[in-house]
Amino acid sequence: MPLLDDDARSLPRVILSTRRMSENKTGNWRTMRPVIDRHICTGCQICWKYCPEACVKLTDKVPAIDMDFCKGCGICVEECPKRCVSFVPEASV
Amino acid sequence: MKTSIPVEERMSAGHLACQGCGATMSMRYALKGLGEKTVFVIPACCWTVLAGPAPKSALDLPVLHSPFASAAATATGVKAGLTARGDRETTVVAWAGDGGTFDIGLQALSGAADRNEDIIYVCYDNEAYMNTGVQRSGGTPEGAWTMSTPGKAGSARPKKDLDAIVLAHHPAYFATATPAYAEDMTRKFAKARTIKGFRFLRILSPCPPGWKTDPKDSAKVSRLAVQTGLFRLYEVENGRMRLNMPVANRKPVGEYLRLQGRFKGLSAEAEAAIQASVDKIWNEGKS
Ligand code: SF4
Ligand code: SF4
Numbered sequence: 001m002p003l004l005d006d007d008a009r010s011l012p013r014v015i016l017s018t019r020r021m022s023e024n025k026t027g028n029w030r031t032m033r034p035v036i037d038r039h040i041c042t043g044c045q046i047c048w049k050y051c052p053e054a055c056v057k058l059t060d061k062v063p064a065i066d067m068d069f070c071k072g073c074g075i076c077v078e079e080c081p082k083r084c085v086s087f088v089p090e091a092s093v
Numbered sequence: 094m095k096t097s098i099p100v101e102e103r104m105s106a107g108h109l110a111c112q113g114c115g116a117t118m119s120m121r122y123a124l125k126g127l128g129e130k131t132v133f134v135i136p137a138c139c140w141t142v143l144a145g146p147a148p149k150s151a152l153d154l155p156v157l158h159s160p161f162a163s164a165a166a167t168a169t170g171v172k173a174g175l176t177a178r179g180d181r182e183t184t185v186v187a188w189a190g191d192g193g194t195f196d197i198g199l200q201a202l203s204g205a206a207d208r209n210e211d212i213i214y215v216c217y218d219n220e221a222y223m224n225t226g227v228q229r230s231g232g233t234p235e236g237a238w239t240m241s242t243p244g245k246a247g248s249a250r251p252k253k254d255l256d257a258i259v260l261a262h263h264p265a266y267f268a269t270a271t272p273a274y275a276e277d278m279t280r281k282f283a284k285a286r287t288i289k290g291f292r293f294l295r296i297l298s299p300c301p302p303g304w305k306t307d308p309k310d311s312a313k314v315s316r317l318a319v320q321t322g323l324f325r326l327y328e329v330e331n332g333r334m335r336l337n338m339p340v341a342n343r344k345p346v347g348e349y350l351r352l353q354g355r356f357k358g359l360s361a362e363a364e365a366a367i368q369a370s371v372d373k374i375w376n377e378g379k380s
Contacts (some may be wrong), residue, residue, distance in 0.1 A: 012355050015147045015148065016147075016148065016150055017145075017147050017148045017150035017156075018148050019148050019149045019150075020107065020149060020150065020151070021105055021106075021107035021108050021109070021144070021145040021149050021150060021151035022105040022151075023107060023149060024106040024108075024109075024145070024149070025107065026106065026107055026108075026289065027110065031142055037155050043099070045096060047345035048096075049096075049097060049098060050118065050272075050275070050312050052110065052112075052113060052114050052115075052117040052118045052121070052311070053106045053108075053117075053230050054102045054104055054105065054106050054121055055106045058094060058096070058100065060094075061098055068106075069107060071104035071112045072112065073112035073113035073115070073298070073308040073309060073311070074112075074307070074308060074309030075113055075311055075312055077309060078309040078310065078312070078313060079313075
């Protein structure tokens with residue numbers, strides 16, 4: 001593990017985190033998958049705003065959900081004002 | 094593209110939070126408001142785990158993990174260290190749960206607040222020791238089930254009035270927030286960053302496993318806490334209190350309580366008592 005000591009010898013040795021948790025693909029936690037109906041979606045960004053995984057990506061209009069990380073919590077399904085995000089069992093996808 | 098909160102993400106996906114975690118939503122909004130020149134001190138709490146095991150981190154800024162009782166003292170030291178090295182710009186944030194704030198870290202918090210340390214202390218209050226399996230804390234509301242308050246009646250004691258305790262220290266800035274109101278929370282962090290001295294934010298943070306709610310309801314339950322008047326969104330600056338979200342037609346507290354399995358054992362009388370206490374607080378505010 002990298003340590004903070006070379007650059008600053010007067011400081012105590014501490015373990016440095018140099019890698020990101022984004023290596024940890026949490027998509028396999030999901031049992032239900034959110035699917036946006038792109039014909040109804042108005043691009044209001046509310047699903048992006050509330051996603052606890054920060055895995056809804058903004059685009060010009062219909063947001064793109066990164067299924068590598070989506071845990072399937074359903075907040076986007078519940079909060080979408082157009083009710084255009086359906087929740088489908090992962091097994092059926 | 095215009096967005097209601099800043100676009101930059103400083104919390105990455107891949108973190109270890111449960112589905113629908115309110116503490117994660119809150120961290121995301123906090124970082125959007127605070128910006129990149131920020132250091133975090135995190136005592137034992139859910140976020141100790143959520144950030145990920147070294148050498149990996151879900152947060153794009155330095156984090157120092159501290160013992161349970163000493164978040165405020167550690168943050169004080171980090172700030173002093175930065176100042177000694179000539180860095181007056183970086184914001185130091187202590188980010189603790191209710192266990193580390195209401196109970197175990199209260200002394201260090203009081204000391205730092207009393208000395209008016211130039212730090213931001215954040216308590217994300219999910220109303221029990223969730224990380225260790227839902228034990229009662231001083232932040233647990235009366236009537237709520239926890240692992241250490243079994244039986245139908247739930248916790249026998251009322252929630253400790255932490256806001257009053259902190260406000261008794263005359264902090265430079267005080268605010269409450271909850272993730273349903275993301276713009277409000279982001280704004281409060283952005284504002285807190287510009288103020289000098291001891292700043293405190295308490296976030297009501299939904300916890301699906303601990304509150305026994307459906308993960309999809311985390312924003313909804315957070316919103317209902319405000320709409321029922323149970324949780325007030327307010328700020329205190331220079332001793333002046335400002336209500337951010339005056340609720341004209343409050344919803345019955347039952348709408349908030351019934352969404353949560355932890356209140357399943359609540360009797361009709363207990364619910365009426367909660368409603369009465371909420372009504373009393375709001376009616377006092379009017380006069
Ligand atoms: S909340 Fe619904 S309407 Fe708004 S951008 Fe997301 S999917 Fe589209
Ligand atoms: S289901 Fe939850 S994790 Fe997945 S995109 Fe929607 S809000 Fe994000």
